[in-house]
Amino acid sequence: MQLTEHFTLDEFTRSTTASRLKIDNSVPDELMPNIQLTAIKLELVRQALGKPIVITSGYRCSELNKRVGGVSTSAHTKGLAVDFQSPYGTPRQICQRLIDAGVQFDKLIQEHNQWVHIGFSPSNNRQIVLTAVKQGGKTVYLNGLV
Template sequence: MQLTPHFTLSELTRSTTAQRMGVDNTPTPKALEQLKRTAQMLEGVRSVLGVPVIVTSGYRGPAVNRAVGGATSSDHLQGQAADIVAPKYGRPYDVAKALVPHINALGIGQIIYEKSGSSEWVHVSTRMPDKPVNRVITIVVGKGAQLGIQDV
């Protein structure tokens, strides 16, 4: 199912973890509606960057979210978030820095530059966090969060 010109339901629900575990990662009807909004936000991200955006993690059903160690309150559970990379643009750090000035226009509620070992990605969500200070942050797995987009 094509959600927007450049994003499909399949790519926003694809999960190697779900496949490996034999778990159905089909979104609920409510999550599907949120995924449509997330895909629209991603269209704007793609437009700002001027290059294709690759979704590395979108919707996660509860079993998949637990298996990947996702937070119990993760926006991925609701279809409100996507982890992305844009290799033709640059490092995820560069992507995050480029998106921050457009956060409101793009409908991004939260942007997180995340790093775990040698892996890095950008988490974008349509949900506005409860604390405005958590809107733009950097998270290094095992080391915690920092305000803003930091080159760590």
């Protein structure tokens, strides 16, 4: 199912972990408006980068979210966040570009120099920017891009 010009529903739901563990990660009807909103916002992200974005994790049902170690309140479980990479550049370069371009988001996280997490809110996008790093085997979130 095509959501917007460049994004399909399949990109939001596919998960190697879900396939392996035979978890049904399909989006419930009531969350479809959130997925649609996220796809629309991601078109703006794609536009700002001028490059495609590759979603590595989109929607996660609560079972899948637990299995991948996500926090229970994760915006992924509401269809309001994705993790992605892009040939535009490193996660840090991507985050910097999105900030400079004035792209709207609720939360933008540069995660371990490996991927970018971006979350949206239907009502109030807070423009929170964080960097996730490992300290003593634990993930900690530092303010801003560091």
